[in-house]
Amino acid sequence: MDEKYFPEKIEEKWQKSWDERGVFEVEPEPERPPYYCLEMLPYPSGFLHMGHVRNYSIGDALAWYKRLQGFNVLHPIGWDSFGQPAEQAAIKRGIDPRVWTEDNINHMRGQMKRLGMSFDWRREIAAHTPEYYRWDQWFFLKMHERGLVYRRMSPVNWCPHCQTVLSNEQASGGLCWRCENPVVKKDLEQWFVRITDYAESLLEDMKEIERGWPERVLTMQRNWIGKSVGAYVDFSIKDTDAKVRVFTTRIDTIYGANAIVLAAEHPLLAELMKDSALKPDVDAFIERVREARNRATEPGAEEEKEGINTGLQAVNPFSGEIVPVWVGNYVLTEYGTGAVMSVPAHDERDYEFAQKYTLPIRQVIAPVTHEQEPSGFDPQLGVDQSTEMKEAFTDYGMLVNSGEWSGKLSGDAMREMAEFAESKGFGETAVTYRLRDWGISRQRFWGAPIPMIHCPSCGMVPVPEKDLPVLLPPGADFTATGSPLETVPEFVNTTCPKCGGAARRDTDTMDTFVDSSWYYFRYCDPKNSDAPFDTEKVSYWAPVDQYIGGVEHAVMHLLYTRFWTKFMRDIGLVSFNEPVKNLMTQGMVVAETFYREEGGAKTYFNPAQVDTERDDKGRITSARLISDGQPVKVGPFEKMSKSANNGVDPNEMISAYGADAVRLFILFAAPVENDLRWQEAGIDGALRFLRRVYNFIWRWRDAVRDAPREAPDTAAFSAEARALRHETHRAIERVTRDLEGLHFNTCIAALMELLNAFGQFPAAPEQASASDRFAAREALEALVLMLAPFAPHISEEMWEGLGHEGGMLSGEARWPVADAGLARKEELEIPVQINGKLRARIRATPDATEEALRETALSDEKVRAWTEGGEVVKVIVVPQRLVNIVVRGN
């Protein structure tokens, strides 16, 4: 230990030591409790950004804490290394995607090591390696065996000018990223995973994770799955044998149906219309709807409802009424049955549609208040038809104008009518979901090839397991039309595994979300070449105890991975339903933005290029560009990004302040789930704190080494030493409790308070008595141990400085345990309220009885002044907390 704190020196020393001793490397040990701490694996974009630093600082703090508590902690890292940007680098700069990716990984790995993240590097995995993606392919085959993958036509983004498939990102704003021409949808045969088979269990199993996952993530998933319970009802088409099935959640409103409306792509439409005179008009309408849909529209822009009467007529199976059949642009093909019954009186959309085309509106539900007894209502009277409905009435109520069902309440009617339909054979109760099957085909290169072969005589044939992996070949043309893999004849041309004849490989690759759906199981057994992982190893570590990442993955990744786990369970690979027990979604790192506006275009400047002046409250009063001295505008705090040019380079921060200070600041500045405002002044504060701790340790190191091992008698301690011990044990309680809840900001605050308390400890190390030294040792060792999760390097250094050999994780270091008795104050200051207002404070021991507190309070001088001339009506005493005296009439 040096006299002065040199972060760089200490950090290098301990990173090397950790590495050499392999202290973060773990294996299953049946007799030790496991803890699986996981951060979402990064995409190797090239550089670590502050969001990454935050993510790993959170995980690393938890990992250290659990290790010091004696858990066997698995804390791995890897790379989500398939995906678009590598391919774009290939297109733009002619770099091999593999080379680009691996360069990035090497650089980012170096940054993580420089931050001192405690990963078990032996377990590092990367999605783009054949050792990994062969298991993506293996899972694909397993799903195929079980009928969980299938092929169907589905639209992709297509640029007619470039003649190529585009990803959503490449087609953002509806324009091609290369030629800026409008993008259209084009139908291609694609691979889908039947995630909808698991819709119900994805909902059902949320029970298991309700306590450990953020409410909003669960809500988002629930909405995404979008379960609704209702009924199917068949309307027969007059003069034909055809029936059109509609889905409704409001079968109780069926007597109000004025039409049935089909989606433009409804499968029966062509057949039904084939002899109709109106066919050309309807076809023209359908074409218009298609075009409108292919036009990329801004999200949220709702199109005006349009429709056309097909001239067909349908029979309402309940009322026998004949209603027209329309085609409408607002009916979705993919949801329900692609056909709805239109009930304008009780559905806003149908109301709007009926208004536009002046279709009849008939009220069949009457509002019911709680006081109104159904029996007191005469359904025969119905509802006054002379007043026109001004809007749809969408609440539940009582049925009117509904034949024999009139007078029933919606809830009963919905159930009974569905049962009735079922008994008569024209309907049934039904459940639908918004969730769609997961399209995993990508017509791109940098992903896991789909292991299927198209044989002219045998059809679609899976690649035999023994032939995996299907390797990504060299020599693809990334600028090609369609999938780049099509441009590699050696890849495409193969033989059919079944008949041995000439055949073609599938040229699609898998969505990168496939890679991330099961990666953390691979960490448990990363080198396995016989299986994706060994079930026993996984069952030791998994499920993940704590998962940490951004909310942007609330639905896609986190839903896919839950699905994948259920599939793995069903094929016997794992024995649990949910992969992640506790999820924490961290906030973004945001920073101020500075810009100039010229002709409507904003140019952003990095904060490092800007000189700011602030008022005495710290608010920016003016900002100038350092280079030209001219003013720039101050924008709001935004997520650090290239476009807002407000990013901060972690490397520069580490160089300036050290990894420990950067990590400490990031955890202290805001609760982990909140957005974090990046302010360099804040790191200064963190560094100041570390220096202060370091200085105290330096000064006390000899006195502490000489301190007695056993606690002296309580009587031997000075009042100051007793006060310090109280603060120490209180801090242990608080830090431990707050760490369990991931409230790192308050943990660090508690450590700062402990240090401040130590600053009040008057004994100088040279003159300290044995008992003083014991109290000092207790305080400083606890402080150092509890600082380790947030600033591990300096903590190791100080731990060594206090006379401990071999590092915190191989020595006798253990997370401190609070002594509840010592954590309790010896004397309390108890507030005394008069009529609920704080008027005085009295001193009392924690075990003072109610009666004693009451007497002390009432005889207090200040209290007497306030109670004078009034009558004490009541005295509320909460032992250890407060006394409240109710006085009347003064």
Place this chain on the structure above:
RNA sequence: GCGGAUGUGGCGGAACUGGUAGACGCGCGGGUCUCAGAAGCCCGUGAUGGCGACAUCGUGGUGGUUCGAGUCCACUCAUCCGCACCA
């Protein structure tokens, strides 16, 4: 529109089950040290009034429950996020 969340000093934020609102830090002000600065160290810092001890007000707003409300209840306003013609 539907769903979810959040409103506390100049700022980030504390406050366990209703019990001293503003911990901790940033910023700011003052002092000490220094030839000077940096870094330390010490003190102060919600608002208003007062030299002062103190008093009054104060957790988006309005009501309510309670001896006592940032915390519980009702309504309301504002902001953020997700989904958005899902029948």
